[in-house]
Amino acid sequence: MFQKRYIAHFDLDSFFVSVEILNNPSLKGKPVLVGGYERGVVAACSYEARKFGIHSAMPMKKALQLCPHAIVTNSSRGEYSKYSRIVTEIIHEKVPAFEKASIDEFYCDMTGMDKFFGVSHYTRELREYIIKETGLPISCGLGSAKFIAKMATNEAKPNGFLEIPHGRETDFLWPLGIEKINGVGKQTEQHLKTFGLYKIEDIARTPKELIEKYAGKWGESLWNKAHGRGSAEIETGWEQKSMSHENTFDKDYTDIAFLHKEIVRLTEKTAYGLREDEKLTGCVTIKIKYSDFEVSSRQETIDYTALDDQLIAKAKDLFNKSYQKGRPVRLIGVRFSQLIPFTMQMSLFDNNISKLNLYKAVDNIKNQFGSELVSKASSLRKKTK
């Protein structure tokens, strides 16, 4: 017999907005949007803004059409990861095993805690403790599998707690629409609805083979989920595969000097992260999104390095090779992959050690005084404010 698993899922409610409100309490109770002003998308929106039909990932322009008086902000940008870290630290301290699924989402394995405290009681207390320590609203779901915990969280929002007791999974799941299952997107939803599957119960009552036929490879796990069976494995040893930064501009650019400047800035930023994680990269990718949303990306392998000058040279080279001159660019991204633990191959012609020491010194300044403070002169941006 399987051991009964207890998985708790924590999700900070409209995380970016909550951080903004924390730093500027006057925003409370107002429709607040976090994201880029001109062309970006909504990264998060307050519950007041959601009433207007705004949801995250919606283009900012459209959101402002729906709710012209919404307040757009991202002034606490540097603070998000700080708060995320505080929550991570609390969870790390209080929970046997956890997985950080994103900046504001955590899965915790509470299995075994029932021997000492009631799992339900302990999870509630943990949630209240996080709220007390950070001042941020957080929702939590508790269930026998990861997806059940997450769905419970979604139902518990905003700022709530919902437990699905063992054996009662189907009571919770079956009345819900199929779109509530984690992983069922717009397309799958439409597709399944054409077969008359509207509620999770419908899926559960259909033979497994048919669901597999309708939903392809994913069918089996979908059917299992409809019966309340899903993975409870917490991935703690998650290894980062790549690092990247990208930027959507406030308008389209064709100016090569400006685009180069952006590449330098993004590469510098990503290389800083690389050194902070004590990693080297063996592959650089440049992503260009043109004004018509066509995306071109080009990558090349390089000798393993974490040095700005080598990475910038390669990033610029890749950009020059793939950029179609004169075409307006909307977004540029830089990604490093094939990450390995720091092992520096010394060079005959460059003094890698002194270069590394230079970059590390700059990194130290960033760590102490903020990452926006020091940057390459060629990547300096005019202050708009």
Place this chain on the structure above:
Amino acid sequence: MKFIVSSSSLLKQLQHISGVINANTVLPILEDFLFEVEKNKLTVVATDLETVMRIQLDIEAKDSGKVCIPAKILLDSLKNIPDQPLTFNIDKNFAIEITSDNGKYKVMGENPDNFPKEPVSDDTTSFTVTASALITAINKTLFATSTDDLRPAMTGVFFELDKKGMQCVATDAHRLVRYKRKDVSCPKSDTFIVPRKPLNLLKTAIPGNGDELTISYNSNHLFVKHGTTQMSCRLIDARFPDYKVVIPADNPYRLTVNKSDFQSALRRVSIFSNKSTNQVALNISGSELQLAAQDVDFSFEGTERMKCQYNGEDLMIAFNAKFLIEMLNAADGDEVNVELSTPTKAGLIKPTDQDEEEELLMLVMPLMLNQ
């Protein structure tokens, strides 16, 4: 135009030059061989605009003419046709019909006037070298060239010529190989950088024997001639790094090891190293050399000990094992000397016994050990 040629000798010659042709070219005609027929001689040319190769063979032909024939389909068919005389018939529209004992094959050729022109060997300096000397020089250096096209000078082999000899140098900034030959003499002191591809092609097109080759060069091109086989290529227009200053003159410690034992030990231990860095740490103390590698991600670990002669202080230094294995491959003889100083400075590798006519020196930078 019509000519008759032996299928096997045509295939053999074409295979010497077919490596020039790139699989995906921008210009479709670069996927063709240029056939030139004149007085019972057939000349075939292949090019990628950078490198041109040309061979010649005897045929039976009454008239003369030219045509471009798609290389892949011609090679594929020749590989499958048993040895026999083949008749090629080419009409005014460059349609080619090949007749064999087994049947007839048709393929559309292209207008030979559109085939790129070869570089002219104007204003050249020439010298001669044996085929084996050139092939050896290529084999001992080519592996150390860089593939980073941001540093074009390092993507080829640097030739330094003078009256007293020929010296070939290759480096990728992590290691360097310098191979000297004293049995070659060039009328002038000159230097140039030859790209990898033509050097690789020469290895297959030229037998490594005592045949004499003629090498000519001018400021832009290199020309190599071996009997009826000719190659020309564009030289790399870049400044080779000042490598002489990085060769340490006074590495005080000398490690002497049996080459094949060292190489086999490296091969075994490096299996357990991190696959990206191939880091193997050498721990040398007294007359014992310890090799150690590990891959933390998979909990792999490998260590070996072997006998050595060493005259220095105890030293721990790490290298990319792949580099060491490749360099040991290039060294002749049973033993090598590894000259070292500190864990962050270059190590020198030399064969213990060297021929009088040649001198090989290799240089490798260490990996920085994690503190």
